Amino acid sequence: MNQSNQLELHHAIKIAPDKCRACTHCLQVCPTEAIRIRNGKATIIPGRCVDCGECHRACPYHAFYVEQDDLSRIFDYKYRVALFPAVFVSQFPENISEEQIYSVLKQIGFTHTCEVEQPISVLIDSIKDFAQNEYDSESPIISSFCPATVRLIQVKYPALTDHLVLRNAPHDLAAWYVRQRLAEEGIDPSDAGIFYITPCAAKIAAVKSPVGEKKSIVDGIINMSEIYNQVMAKATGVTGNFHSCDCRNEISREGILWSLPEGEKAAFEGKSLSVDGMHNVIRILERLEDGDLPDIDFLELRACEEGCAGGIMMTGNRFLTADRQHSRAKNFPKAQSSVGMEDLAEKLRIAPVQPRPMVHLDTDMEKAFAKMEKARSIMCHLPGIDCGACGAPSCLALAEDMVRHEARMTDCIYIQQLWQKEGKISAEKAFRNLEKRWGENRFDMDCSKRGAKNDNGFGLMNEGEDADLY
Amino acid sequence: MKLNFQVEGGNFAKAGVASSEVKKVLKKLGVPPMVIRRIVVALYEAEVNIVAHAQQGIISVDVRHDKVEIELRDKGPGIGDISQAMQEGFSTASEEVRAMGFGAGMGLPNIKKNADELNIESKVGEGTTVHITNYFAKP
Incomplete structure (x- = not known):
């Protein structure tokens, strides 16, 4: 099988076989045709999967899940940093304040909090530097922000890997930044654990097996929907205040908007195009391959509609989230100059992204x-x-x-x-x-399936639970 | 392996069908990505040329083990002076066609740039036949 050489690649999307009913919804939506039904259960062909999460979205039985580290793992460290993107804050209802959200994170056990998209000017200047001084192929350069689109390009559009911006994502930048801050506080790096709270399976996969670099800088990953629930449960009880351990000095308008459509585009002069949603991304990449795009300098791609506001582990509605994020951005100053942070810029460089075409029928x-x-x-x-x-x-x-x-x-x-x-x-x-x-007995009468007489909604009943109660 | 496509003149919504199908086939065969890219760019340009200029056309693609041979035959106005048409910026496309982002006069030069072998025969008032051959490995 010609797919075996890609098995070492890490994936964050998993299937819970006990929940899967092989209803085939996932089959149809997978952009790389990575799913097959075998023995009555959906299975993923590892080399083809780009961790975009379209299957996770489409599954009516919640059989797809995203792996994460256990929240209790944060207590392995003396100092515990919550690293989270702006969309995390923006998805809560208006009556929950930023201060309350920060306070709950500390109540959970984090000692430091840091929003991901800072100091964004370091990344902006570094990408500009790449465009002007390093990139020498045909235009456009393609954003490497969205790891699902980077993987999609590797697998399905291998000739376009040369166009990718060879710079890290904001979470790497912020992780280095927060490490510097901790050092300034006199904290021993080995005492500090940085935990990245993300709405994105592909980000998790990227952190566990980063493209174009050897090792990721964060110490663990926490699924955003889990923290969302904690904040919803505890926020109203706390009178939130910001604290000196909140790393907020570099939050900027540009940073807050970075993960939304046109977030990167706004930072670049020249002609740029912002495309969000997996199907739209595919269409534009097909056209780029055909040589059928007008001259564009910068192509911003987001696998999810509304960018990270539409991430698969976001609980809030993507449009409400994006709207709140735009309002929130107005409260912050424009990004400060990156002068003096050249050492951070150095950390952003990554090696060329290798194509790994997976659609061929045979290697020969x-x-x-x-x-x-x-x-x-x-x-x-x-x-x-x-x-x-x-x-x-x-x-x-x-x-x-x-x-x-x-x-x-x-x-x-x-x-x-x-x-x-x-x-x-x-x-x-x-x-x-x-x-x-x-699967055997798959065609026996079963009244618990979706829409049938005893449909109990999502998930399986636990043993001992009495279905009659419902 | 032979793939044939009919092309409808004037219908830009369907321009690119042939190049898209050929691209899929070549990817599945494991042809090197950069080789595919050149073939697809050349084919796409030639396909759009038929849509932009001719009444109708037929594209025949012969995929061999070592190369792709493409013939694009159209019924159309033909090209009066092929060497002039090969110059960058030369275009006879109508204003309408240009407004749609086509007809910038880069078509034939771009095909030439991306084709390993290119042969154009044309009779004014009858039509044009374009032959493109690209090899999978450098000879």
Whole structure:
């Protein structure tokens, strides 16, 4: 299997098999066709997954989850820093103040708090420096801010990796910045743990296996929705005040807006384009590959609609969040000069991003050729309905799985039906084939499925819970 | 492996269908990304040329083990002076077409830049046939 060489790549999106009902919603939305149903459960082909979280969004059974570090791990450290992006603050209802949000973080056990997008001018100047002094290929340069789009480019648009800005994301910048601040307070670096609270699976994957650098600087990752719940539960009880351990000096208008659409674009002169939403990103990258974009200097990409305000672990509505973020930005000054922070700028450089094309049928081109011709012949027989009942996202994907020896003709329910009619296969055998793909007893009556008589909403009932109570 | 496409003159909404399909096939074959890019840029430009100038056309793509041969044959106005048309900035595109962002006079030079071999035959009033050949490995 030509995908095995990518197995070491870290992924943050996981599937809880007990919750998965193989309903195929995820199959259809995956931008890299990375999902297959095997034995009645969705599975992810690791090399293809870009951690964008579209499957997580689409799943009606909440079977996809994002791995994180246990919150109690923060107590492994004497000093505990909460590093969180501006969208975290902006997603709360208006009646919860910034001070209250900061206070709850400390109540949870963090000793220091730091918003991610500071000091943003270091990043702005560093990207400008890259554009002017390092980049010598065709325009445009492509933002490397959104790790899902960076991975998408590596996997699906490998010829475009050369366009990526070779600079770290704001969370790396802020982590270095906060380490400097801690050092100024006389804190031993080994005593401090920096925990990154993020709404994004791809950011987690990027932190665990960073693209273009050896090691990430943060010590742990906390899922943002978990902290959201803590703040909602505790905020009204606290009279919030900012404290000297709140690292807020470099919060700026530009920084707050950075993760939203046009956040980066605003910082650059010249022609730039801001594109958000996975499908829109794909369309624009296809056009760029075709040489069919007018001259653009800078291309800003966000896999989520409304940028990070639409992150998969955001609880607040993306439009309300973005609106509050815009209002909030007005309360802060423009970003201060990055002069004197050259040492931070040095930390932002990353090595060139390597392509890792995953869509080829075989690593040997001649074999790939033979496989493609075979897949095209198979397509003559498949119905072209793209129903997903075979466990692949489309008939073509099934045909390609077949030539990779990962699927069989009888996985197609229509072919099976036809073969039964033609007497080529018994009804018994056909049904056994179905059970192989979808799991034994999958077709027994089950009133707990979505929309059925005893639908209990999301998730499975715990053992001992009495369904009749509901 | 042969792939054929019909191109409708004047319908910009469908411009790029052939190059998009060819791109998918070449990626699946594992052709080096930068080689694909050159082929696709050349094909896309040539495809848009048919849409912009001709009434209709047929694109035949022959994908071999070592190269791609593309023929784009159109019924259209033809090109009077091919060497003039090959110069950057030369364009006969209408104002309407230019307003849509096409017809800047970079088409043929751009095809030439991205094609390993390019051959253009044309008869004024009848049509144009463009042959593009690109190799997967440098000879």
